Amino acid sequence: MVSAAEALQSPNIATLDPSSLQDAEISKVIPAGPTCFFTYSADGAPVLAASAGQSGEVVGVIKLHGRLVRLTAPGLSSYDALTSGGIFSADEVRFEINLEEHEGGRRPAEAHFSVGDQMTAGYAGWYTCNRPPVDVPGR
Numbered sequence: 001m002v003s004a005a006e007a008l009q010s011p012n013i014a015t016l017d018p019s020s021l022q023d024a025e026i027s028k029v030i031p032a033g034p035t036c037f038f039t040y041s042a043d044g045a046p047v048l049a050a051s052a053g054q055s056g057e058v059v060g061v062i063k064l065h066g067r068l069v070r071l072t073a074p075g076l077s078s079y080d081a082l083t084s085g086g087i088f089s090a091d092e093v094r095f096e097i098n099l100e101e102h103e104g105g106r107r108p109a110e111a112h113f114s115v116g117d118q119m120t121a122g123y124a125g126w127y128t129c130n131r132p133p134v135d136v137p138g139r
Contacts, residue, residue: 003069003091017121018095018113019063020045029061029070034079036129038097038111044125048095048111050088052079060088062095071095083129085109092116097127105130 022045026035031053037046050060050071056078060071071088075081085097092115100108109127114120 016064016115016119018047019066020047021049021061021063021068025063025068026061029068030059034130036082036127038095038109038125038127040123040125042106042126047125048088048097050082052076052082058082058086058088060095062088062093064093069093079129085127092118099127 026046026049030049030051033051033053035049035051037050038048039046048060048062048071050058050073052058058073058076058078058081060073062069062071069090071090071093073082073086073088076086085099088095088097094112094114096112098110098112100110106126106128109125111123111125112120113123
């Protein structure tokens, strides 16, 4: 895991998109427990994973240029709040999830990704919560 600033040290910020995450990568960063995910497609791998630990701190992870970046969501303080989307950030990186009204576990969502004033991108996708937590021995 690296800081957001370190992950952004690339000559090609204009083509930067969050990459798909594997369960093993997710478990390195976020606390065990119920987790929410943003995916680009209904069956795709997550590009954001977030969970509220026992302390109530909501922590997320994205992958930029192949590096894991830990995000926090200061406006969220519980898993229940996390299920409504929110704003995740670290340094100049910001990843915001806005949900559409929808019944059921998988919800249509828009993600807005920005890096300071250097770039902004929007993505349509899906936000899913209540997926069983990543099972990592010893956690």
